[in-house]
Amino acid sequence: MERELISWLRERLPPHPLLRLGLGDDAAVLRLADVDECVITVDMLTDQVDFQLSKVDPRRVGRKALAANLSDLAAMAAKPLAGVVALALPRVPLLRRSSAGGGVRSSTACEQAVAHGGKEYGLELAVALYEGMLPLAEEYDLAIAGGDTNSWDGPLAISITLLGAVTPRGPLRRDGAKPGDRILVTGSFGGSILGRHLDFEPRVREALELHARYDLHAGIDVSDGLSLDLAHILEESRCGAVIDIDAVPIADDARRLAERLADGSTPLDHALSDGEDFELILAAPADEARRMLHEQPLAVPITDIGEFVAEPGLWQIDRSGVRRPLAPRGWQHT
């Protein structure tokens, strides 16, 4: 099966100037003569945690797995270079559950695969996952250098490792925020579970452009949750932050989700803690932040949501000027 997949991939992967030797040997060979520093990141996505294979087209699952990894390169303001993909493929599909909320698609690659008989399932699933990844790889000029494809009796797991080139300004890190820096974010937050967590655009181009044009002190992508990922910056930068709670850009999805759940949670709660928005949180000196907000150089809005402060901790302040502690909430890696 792995051999068939390699044949399929060899026909579809475009040549890439980085790749001296691609799929089919014990390892791929990359030309890195022009790269002085690179970042390396790995992210594993698993069924029932990061996606529900029984409910979505596997192409969207494959796309998400690569996009989440690209988002980590964005967080470091690194240019995508190359990646490898490891798959643990279930031998047989989980039962396709009917869902009252989402509705069941009538003809996904997954169902087609099952129709072909269980034996073909793994290959068809792998092909569908790659069909979701390849256009994104091409869009971001990422060389798919190799992979490892396994069948087993467990659920689907996808592990992707990416290399990215550090730009002349160096990597954007979590540990550079300084008291007085403004907290800037791209886009809006909350309710990604309604679908955006699968179909988001990683902010790679945005991070590279901002890092080149402005003096940024720190950055992170929002995977766990706006407040929790901000807390990750605070921990590494050893400082605190005050969020101007009325300034937090709330996604329409957050409003829809609060309404649908009707559990007392507000759209703001969802914006602060849902996670998987894959937007950027950035720290920039006040004058630089003013310039960014004035110039708005991206297609997606940049919003100022508060300030880094010397005192460790996280607070929210509302328009009445009342400042209260804010507990970071979001996805806990247990």
Add this chain to the structure above:
Amino acid sequence: MERELISWLRERLPPHPLLRLGLGDDAAVLRLADVDECVITVDMLTDQVDFQLSKVDPRRVGRKALAANLSDLAAMAAKPLAGVVALALPRVPLLRRSSAGGGVRSSTACEQAVAHGGKEYGLELAVALYEGMLPLAEEYDLAIAGGDTNSWDGPLAISITLLGAVTPRGPLRRDGAKPGDRILVTGSFGGSILGRHLDFEPRVREALELHARYDLHAGIDVSDGLSLDLAHILEESRCGAVIDIDAVPIADDARRLAERLADGSTPLDHALSDGEDFELILAAPADEARRMLHEQPLAVPITDIGEFVAEPGLWQIDRSGVRRPLAPRGWQHT
């Protein structure tokens, strides 16, 4: 849990000159200014396929996962640089099965973990896996640059990606064998399932030394099986091979296994097809092969087991001079 693991790792990982930024950010930062070409390889090992977590100390599992990846660097004659580790950890252990053959260890890290209660299981398991990996990483001067640690309801999956530096002679590839080249192997083959598949030494130093001292045309490590991995060289090199069947070095394990199974299989059958020997198959011109065999520069023996030929296919020849087709057998990636 991932944060606790990162703290644990930060205390134990030695500083490494390659690592500008290690664990704790969205990606690690590597200095690669001195590296013009690197190889990248990924290998995912899964419970019940590559190991049986219920039967072995997880330290041996972690060690195997890293060693198998190092073996892929050996196959390319590349020097280990850095690696990242992605784990999908079961929330609760599989039932520990009593095994008539192997005997059950009385106090593994796994059991200790279970004794601490299910909640701690994932962290204890991850720690044990890393305890198996770290000494090997240090031995091979490999920087553990980062990782991703996840809990889920599936079995254990370990995905490791390694970078290696290509030496001035370039990478050792599968596609360079030429008719007339001798087939050389390190070590002996068969019966690795009796334990060697967990505790083998990857042939990294051996490959680097041979590649530096001799003119090698092609190479591969034996993971799938001696005859099947030789067939991988044949396929990429577009040639054939004749194995001198009486010259194949048979491991004592192969004899023990044939005896234990008593199913009509011979020690030679096991040597040709069992796999996970993680020895090297090399192609070298006849005069160079003679020199290697005479000098025997390694602690492990080098053996000449036959010749590459122009006609595609695989044959065995015995001491009576009878030549018969040999079907490549071994681990099929289904």
